[in-house]
Amino acid sequence: MALIVKKFGGTSVGDVERIKNVAERIVRTKKDGNDVVVVVSAMGKTTDQLIGLAKQINQRPKEREMDMLMSTGEQISAALLAMAIDSLGVEAISFNGPQVGILTDSSHTKAKILDIEGDRILEQVRKGRVVIVTGFQGRDEKDNITTLGRGGSDTSAVAIAAALKADQCEIYTDVDGVFTADPRVVKGARKLDKISFDEMLELASLGAKVMQSRSIEFAKKFGVTIHVRSSFHDGVGTIIAEEANEMEAPVVRGVTSNIDEAKVTILGVPDRPGIAAEVFKKISEANINIDMIIQNVGEKDTTDISFTVDKSDLDRLKDIMDSVKESVSAKRVTYDNEIGKVSIVGVGMKSHSGIAYKMFRVLADKKINIQMISTSEIKISVVVEENKADEAVNALHTAFELDKDVIYEAKL
């Protein structure tokens, strides 16, 4: 008898019929003799609808109030799912994040989980009940409701699996698993059977949309093996685990793109020590996540700094940049909404020096201009024009032979 944590995303519980299907699936696992704890997102478009309501009332609502508002979405789906399971003759009980002691910091709309009191969940599991917990949310030490930000339900699921020492953590999603590229963009994209935490981390943070990166960090930290699988059929998906270095592993595992970021460039900043710190201090205080950062030497004694942020943070950022511009005596700040970040990911990439060259060559052959470059141990990212992103992904997918079910080794 295993303790299994199952997480269902917004699409999986998008309407009444789907909620019933999910309930049947849960009941099957339960009747197989397992204990089941379910983490659930808000139904389909609920979150967007709530944001829409808020924006009609206040263009810049307080984040604490946004959390009050948004957290209702998961509570609705959790209660409905409990009712659906109950109607199949299996006892179920739903809890919201605060009720089961999911303690977070106070960074409203992007809170971090600090601790989970698993007792209340386990008490119900021991009574033979299926326990449904709202994803995406918790409470801070002053009992304010917090949310973990978009995709936070994955993090909730992994954190709960870790706290309960669950045997498995299954993430149900609207795709079959983790792919070498987005199948909607690349025809020959293939499902991966297994991927390491680190590789998935890069894929997740680079916009592969399957799982939120913070949830993978959590899983890596607490050694929670994840099974990403389809909520529409019983097929096996992709296992994400701490992987021994497999000799046969291809160097490049996947290609991914992200068009949800915007590029910000500060031009004509005096070139002196501490200037970068000054630029990013206020941004960090506002809890805005920066992705790529690049600093180039500009005209005499000045420098240009570029970075990317989530488009959703751009409004807030513009206010901050006005005062940053003043304080660092910069000449000008420009914004570019129409960028796409394209990345290739794979463990061992660093030891294959030809990979970067090959990537740039492929893009050059397609006449795709590279605006920014950033590299890590296991990924290389470039920023290109937004409308070239899909073409770049396809070209790279083919060039690195990801469509072929064979062992790839970089040759140069």
Next chain:
Amino acid sequence: MALIVKKFGGTSVGDVERIKNVAERIVRTKKDGNDVVVVVSAMGKTTDQLIGLAKQINQRPKEREMDMLMSTGEQISAALLAMAIDSLGVEAISFNGPQVGILTDSSHTKAKILDIEGDRILEQVRKGRVVIVTGFQGRDEKDNITTLGRGGSDTSAVAIAAALKADQCEIYTDVDGVFTADPRVVKGARKLDKISFDEMLELASLGAKVMQSRSIEFAKKFGVTIHVRSSFHDGVGTIIAEEANEMEAPVVRGVTSNIDEAKVTILGVPDRPGIAAEVFKKISEANINIDMIIQNVGEKDTTDISFTVDKSDLDRLKDIMDSVKESVSAKRVTYDNEIGKVSIVGVGMKSHSGIAYKMFRVLADKKINIQMISTSEIKISVVVEENKADEAVNALHTAFELDKDVIYEAKL
């Protein structure tokens, strides 16, 4: 500087525009130098939509899960109202019932308030903030979410006003105040400037729809003076207070009807002591409220018992009645959904013996058949056919001269 509790119902916050209007109204009171605590219901049809979702999934959802589901409605409107007030430059903060320690018993979907920890509200009021609290809900001692049942927001508002020792409790509604009869049914219905707790209690429980009866009981118990007024204009409404007997008070204050009840009749029950107790024991255990009860002598050695319940409880009741029928060896149980209860209300009615006769005479003249009769100190209720209820109300309103702004004294 006064501390004012304002309660806005579902219609008052029915859409984005109305929420903005309510916010402006609150800001005006705040800027006049008052402290304001707001209790808010779910937006317009939200509650019905949530019930609809639940019914699609489970015909008899667990009441605990219904409370999880339903309580989200007020949390949405509370957060949105806080945002709207904030956008007008006044700081506002929203809380749900559990957060501000509204402690109830564990009777899910119709819980009773046991205690309110006012500290968290007052702490925020002292910071100069408008505090928005979700009506209709609280938590039990095990931290399960509970709801107070339909109209429970009124009770929340009065209970919070009592706990905070507020100077005023204003109930905003879609009517101008308390009327001598439902203005939609009776053309000549007049607004009352003042009414006593006891009279309002009868009107509320009889279906006058302005305020929930439990909230009036609370107000009477804790001496909270209520001002029922329109949410659409600034006109004065009706004051509900503990009233000294006014000599000029008319005997009949109002006429009201309620078509939300159903009649249940148990036929052929053995006529022996304890039989009524046996009938109502199981119903009371199921927490179903009984309204009128009548017992008639039937055929030899048997008796017939009739009573009325809320139509919404009828499904659950039918199950219970099956076993009640067995245990009391009754012949048959019948149900009638199509009844209307028509009542006249007024302090001092008992001392004017002609009132009942006049009421029955008026109905007889209209050929309206009376199925059940029930009387109290300050009201007389009759059950008639549902489709005769409006006609009965109009006839009684005219007969007791409630459309005339004069002193009425029963003459007989």
